Amino acid sequence: KAAPAKAPVAPPLAPITIEAKIDVGFGNRLFLRGQGEGLSWDRGTPLECVDSKTWRLIVPSKDKLQFKLLINDSVWAKGEDVVVPPGKRVELAPAF
Numbered sequence: 001k002a003a004p005a006k007a008p009v010a011p012p013l014a015p016i017t018i019e020a021k022i023d024v025g026f027g028n029r030l031f032l033r034g035q036g037e038g039l040s041w042d043r044g045t046p047l048e049c050v051d052s053k054t055w056r057l058i059v060p061s062k063d064k065l066q067f068k069l070l071i072n073d074s075v076w077a078k079g080e081d082v083v084v085p086p087g088k089r090v091e092l093a094p095a096f
Helices: none
Strands: 014-021 030-035 048-051 054-061 065-071 082-084 089-092
Touching: 014 065, 014 082, 082 089
Parallel strands: 014 089
Antiparallel strands: 014 054, 030 065, 048 054, 065 082
């Protein structure tokens, strides 16, 4: 009798840490839009304000993330999309 087939094992989630070093001004917030692990190009995910010039988002992911940063989920950062593989940390200094 043949052994039962094993179900494929999903890769484990590895946190992607995104840190943006920017002062967006009092009352403003930084958001991220993109694809991968629940991100969307249509609506941003807010980053956490760590201090006056540091914003952070940690996303558990099994696939790479592709994204851009926005101020107040409306003003897009200049430049190309950022791509980060699972388990990595990226520090950005975005320009708007």
